[in-house]
Amino acid sequence: MDLFGQGTDTSPGTRSAVLFDFGGVLTTSVLAAFEQLGADLGCDPRLPLRLLARDSASGALLVAHEEGRIGELEFERGFAERLRAHGVAIDPAEPGVVRRIQSAMEPDRAVIDLVARVRQAGYRVGLLSNSLGDDCYAGFDLPGMFDAVTISGEVGVRKPSRRAYEIACERLGVRPRDAVMVDDLEQNITAAERAGLAGIVHTDAEATAAALKSVLRPSAQTP
Template sequence: MTSSVETGRTAVLIDFRGVVTTSVLSAFRSIGAEVGDAELPLTLLSRDEASRTLLSDYECGRICTDAFEECFARRRRVHGAQVEADGLAARMQANLARDEETIELLDGLRSAGVPVALVSNAFGRDTYAGFDLGALADVVIISSEVGIRKPSRRIYRIACDRLGIEPESAVMVDDLQQNLDGAARLGIAGVLHSDGAGTARELHDRFGLPALRR
């Protein structure tokens, strides 16, 4: 009988917001709901060209937090949402919390000798507050530090190079399909994250990587 396990995957690349933390989409909806339109922040960041450019520039470190806040608040006002610019980026992340199940998974993977790279699109100076990134991963790639953001193939290549592996040896865990699609262009397998337990099962069942310890 042929095994269903996809062999040859020996390393994990993992997203931060929405994977190591609770859902970014829920957090953005919460900040939208405060001014009466839960979907507006997500709609603008995914469909409004000016807002999409702002997000790209911010995550790549080309503009500072103050500039992003002022410009994104203005885009929201254009669409009928009266918001204060000051502290907007922090408010957009205020409802994010640690996902202890995923953190336990990362600890288990590394304890079992599986190299892990954190590959994250930054969202300002407070994105990683309260986290010891070095305790989460062997390699940390932050978009604002390398000037490249997911889903560009280049950021995944940097992560693989720093881990000393080929892309075909890696699995990418992310909560956004577009980021997995970008990684797939290099031959990196993908796991669409919804919760730590589900991701742990898929890493184990599909790739033969260590299961979440209980």
């Protein structure tokens, strides 16, 4: 009997550790939160994400913030300017865009339970997250949940940089070839696989648990 209650597997996996993303994995969808921001601002719901992906100034602000070179307030001011440049009226008296995004994201209890189950079964678990906001992890006991925590704004490098995955594995005490990355963004999984990790594009807890069955080696806790 393995970690998730499945019977014998004729071709068990070889990985012994799992790195989880935060936003969109431990929480509800980040992409949906950005679309909610666009809707609340009265513009195309896809505009905020489109700017971050295609507008060089907006993208540079996000990278600088996620790498810890600018804080939440500076990012918000700069991004608000880019939104205004594209016809979006933002009232300075209203909450900043980061807090609006965070308020639209809720903990995903099923994934939080999955993290605990993986750890209890004897696998090492870590967090590798691109930070957004100065206090985006409030309400989560990350040191209590994980064996190692790697946050982009603290280490100065972000996914999909190869170095981000290397640092996370180093902190977890495993080699990239021994680890699995769970992330909701396909580009981050592609980068993880290039760095030697196995990758799982997260959609929901059940699907991720099923995918982990095929890549994790037999549990150290198996009777």
